[in-house]
Amino acid sequence: MLVGLQNVTFEFGARTIVSEATWHIQPNERIGLIGYNGTGKSTLLKVLVGEYLPSAGTVEKSRGTSIGYLHQDLLSFDTNNSILEVALSAFERVQQLEVEIEKLGKELEATGDEKILHEYSDKLHELETLGGYEIHHRTEEVLHGLGFAQQDLSRPYREFSGGWRMRVLLAKMILQQPDLLLLDEPTNHLDLPSIEWLEKYLQHYKGSVVIVSHDKFFLNRMITKVVEVYQKQLHFYNGNYEFYxxxxxxxxxxxxxxxxxxxxxxxxxxxxxxxxxxxxxxxxxxxxxxxxxxxLDRIEEVEIERPNIKINFRIDKTPGKILVELKDITKKFGDNIIVEHTSAEIERGDKIALIGANGKGKSTLLRIIADVESFDGDRKWGHNVEESFYAQHQLEALNVNNTLLDEMKTAGSQKTEQELRTLLGCFLFSGDDTDKKIKVLSGGEKARVALAKTIVSKANFLMLDEPTNHLDMHSVELLVEALNKYEGSFILVSHDRYFISKAANKIWEIEDHKIKEFKGTYAEWVAWKERMAKQAAKAEKQVTTQAASQASPSPAATPVPAAPAPAPEQKPANNQPINKELRKELQRLQKQFSQIEEKIAKAKEKAAALEASLADPATYSDKSRFTEAESAYKKQASELAELNKQYETVFEKIMEMESEIE
The missing domain is CATH 1.20.5 (Single alpha-helices involved in coiled-coils or other helix-helix interfaces)
Incomplete structure (x- = not known):
């Protein structure tokens, strides 16, 4: 065990966060700490590192266990040092050795003392053992992975915004390689390429990792265990987020x-x-x-901690076919070209996700579409377009002297006061929160109010810049559901892959300073990208092989005439053995598919029989009988889920193979 809670109760004033909770973190675990907003996930991390003391119980820590803790409060750190120097401070002992070696080197040069020579050799050996000669390379590699360009590395830390500063501190923590990494919303300030890099890095991380995140894709790929804070208890699930x-x-x-x-x-x-x-x-x-x-051991009724409130959009006017037209658009910031001579159209019914790395100009393009950013070229609104734009800068447009409820009334939605209170509940404001003044809210809370105002408007075209940044998973689900029912059109910028995959029907990407459009979902776009990358790699390999064969001299003593190019009709004949093998494999998969279908039908029958026994009131008069019935049902349900997975995998393989044969 690295760190653990033993019968811990923690209270904030009159509010209990957890009661008699026990949790032991073992080596090499990948844990997602989840729960609704306000249940105390971040507080629990602070209890684990000793920032807060429990009201009862103990926090246990193995001797020598090192902990790295990434959280929002770290942003108070400031320095004039370059970001490379800040990240390199992870190697304290190595840096100390470098100073000592330099000093000893000068003394040795001056005196030639044998004692100093031995000490100098020992220090060099320790430096080598600690990998001291590789620290600059490793640090630059991690900083590049998190999105920093080479020229950024020498820039002072304080020149960067909060999100970029957090990346530097994350890099430092990764380089320290503690036994346990506690990461509180690590993806909040990362773009998609950086999130994907972090995923790959952490998957091979030798220590244990505990992650608090609202990013379902990230959790699904990263974790093998879920700890849920629910109704003041810790609930454990051995699997990823999907399993949970x-x-x-x-x-x-x-x-x-x-x-x-x-x-x-x-x-x-x-x-x-x-x-x-x-x-x-x-x-x-x-x-x-x-x-x-x-x-009788009384079974408690299930209490839903948060009701499923519905977010409903109301649209007054139907727009024309084209909502926004961009023609020959160019936008530059000095030498930094965002887009150059690019054109695009947004049509009625489009639900577009604008994706890509930070610095590519996604938010700038969104502002161009909203007509709040200067540019060269033409943009034109379509007929009957009523737009609403959500972005961080809109926080300044909120009236700080209004209450939340009064501010919502200014959106002109004609919703009743109760309807507005209900909507604010979706954005994590409940009870008396709606009577708070805007000026007392945090940045994240103001962002949620601005988003709620955007949603409540009667717009038929929405422009949303990182709308999920300050929402919990439940609220993201509600927003996805609402956007799927929304009869208008939208374009959004987001790094939340779950949100994009569920909300968008088109993908826009800024590539080579042009808007590249993909008509399809995020999952289809990812699959297409992978296919293109494989084809490019295959083509490159063929070119390399061809170049190598042309470069190598012929071993024959006499010149050999070049073989004629194969005639087109010979090609199918060459493919015949391959097709035969493919068809054989396809037949095997189809047979396997039929067998799985039969197994699923039988498993469903068994599950139905077990469900019937659970529906029998007599089962609950005997606790051991109920436990046995429940256990059997769970086992059967798990088997059925596994069969369904196999069914989908084999089905996908059959589809791929059929397309190859065609």
Whole structure:
């Protein structure tokens, strides 16, 4: 064990975060710490590192365990040092050795003392053991991976914005290689390429990692265990986020069904007692029934911690076919070209995700579309377009003296006060929060108010810049659901791959200073990109092989005439053996597919039978019988889920193979 909580209770004033929680973090674990906004995930990390002391219980830590903790409060750190120097400070001992070696080198040069020579040699050996000669290369590699260009490395740390500063501190922490990394929303300030780099890096990280994040894609790829803070307890799930969602739904369903069936059983017993306790012949049985009820382990009803509030858009006007037209657009910042002589159109029904690395100009392009950024070229609104633009700078447009509710009323949605309160609930404002003044809100809270105002407007075209940055997973789900039902069009910038994959039907990417459009979902775009990369690699390999064969001299003593190019009709003949093998493999997969289908049908029958036994009230009169039935049902459900996975995998392979044969 590296670090652990043993029967820990932690309270913030009158509010309990966790009660009698036990959690041991083992070496090489990948853990996602999740929970609704405000349940205390970040607080729990502070308890683990000793910043907060528990009200009861103990925090245990193995001797020598090193912890790296990345959190938003680190942004208070400031320095004139370059970002390379800040990241290199991860290697404290190496830097200290470098100073000592330089000093000893000068002394040795002056005196030639043998004692100094030995000390100098020992220090050099220690430097080599610690990998001191590689630290500059390793540091630059990590900083490049997190999105910094070579010319940025010598720039002072304080010249960078908060998001970029956080990347430098993340780089430093990664380079320190602690036994346990605690990362609080590490992807908040990263673009897609940097998130993908971080994923690959952490997957090979030798220590343990605990991540608090609202990025489902990131969690799914990174973690093998979920710890959920729910109703003041810690709940454990051995799997990634997808497994947690399935398992949690099953646990909730089983618990609710068990509760309802037990309630039926209790009501039956109570009716029996009420009816027969006054009769002498049945009094003993009634007494026994009362004792059984007293001894019964009561199953708690499932309480939904947050209700599923619906976000609804209202549109007054239907726009024309073209909403925005961009013609021959050029935008530069000095020598930095964002787009050059590029054109594009946004049509009615388009739900576009504008993606790519930071610094490519996504937000700038969004501002050009919104007509709030200067540029060369033409942009034109279509007929009947009513737009609404959400971006961080809109926080300044909020009236700081208004309450949240009054500010929402200024959006002109004609919604009732109750409807506006309900909508604010989706954006994590509940109860008395709606009567707070805007001026007392944090930056993240103001961002959520601005987003709620954008959503409540009657616009038929939305422009959204990083709308999920300050939302929890539940609110992201609600926003996705709302945007899927939205009858208008939108273009959004986001680094949340789950959000993009669920919301967008088109992908825009700025490449070579042009807008490149892909008509399809994010998943289809990723698959297409991978295919293009494979084709490019294959073509490059062929060119290299051809060049090598042309460069190597012929071993024959006499010149050999060049072979004629194969005729086009010979090509199918060459492919025949390959096609034969492919067809053979396809037949094998189709047979396997049929077998899996049969297994799924049988597994469903078994699951239905077990479900029927769980629906029997008599099951709940005997705790061991209920536990056995529940365990069997879970096992069967897990088997069914695994079969469904196999079904999808084999189906995809069959589709791929059929397209290859064609």
């Amino acid at each position: 969602e399935t398992e949690k739904a099953m646990r909730v369903e089983l618990q609710q069904r068990a509760f309802e069936n037990q309630q039926d059983y209790i009501r039956q017993q109570e009716r029996f007692i009420e009816r027969f306790r006054a009769k002498a012949t049945k009094a003993a049985q009634a007494q026994s029934a009362m004792k059984r009820l007293d001894k």
